[in-house]
Amino acid sequence: MSLLAAPWDVAAAAGADRRYAAVGDHPGGAAYAVATAVAFLAVGETYSYWENRALHRVPALARLHAAYHAVGSPTPFAALTLAFHPLDGYAQGLYFHAFPFVVPVHRGASRCSTAAVRTAVM
Numbered sequence: 822m823s824l825l826a827a828p829w830d831v832a833a834a835a836g837a838d839r840r841y842a843a844v845g846d847h848p849g850g851a852a853y854a855v856a857t858a859v860a861f862l863a864v865g866e867t868y869s870y871w872e873n874r875a876l877h878r879v880p881a882l883a884r885l886h887a888a889y890h891a892v893g894s895p896t897p898f899a900a901l902t903l904a905f906h907p908l909d910g911y912a913q914g915l916y917f918h919a920f921p922f923v924v925p926v927h928r929g930a931s932r933c934s935t936a937a938v939r940t941a942v943m
Contacts, residue, residue, distance in 0.1 A: 825911040829918035839925040847925055858930035861920055868916040876909065885909045 832838065844851050876886040885906040892904040905913070921931055 854927040
């Protein structure tokens with residue numbers, strides 16, 4: 822999964838994403854930073870719902886997702902095992918990488934939103 826995500830990280834490190842460092846760097850200021858953090862959560866939850874639905878309804882994706890259900894009773898640490906097919910795991914985290922390339926987002930808001938989602942999942 823890391824190899825699949827690496828191009829996003831390389832592009833972000835090169836400045837190709839739309840993250841900004843200071844709240845004053847965006848005309849919307851703090852209100853915009855908070856709004857994008859909330860939007861990140863809303864988009865993420867919506868994406869997760871539809872992505873999971875596709876994993877169960879589209880036959881090709883269901884085959885990839887079968888490894889997850891074969892584990893039996895997965896724990897929060899299932900991602901550290903072979904509970905996910907690499908493409909399944911990549912698809913589940915895709916919006917974490919893609920969102921800051923589409924929407925200008927404060928680096929801190931991006932990190933807080935990502936941490937909130939990861940904490941809620943565990």
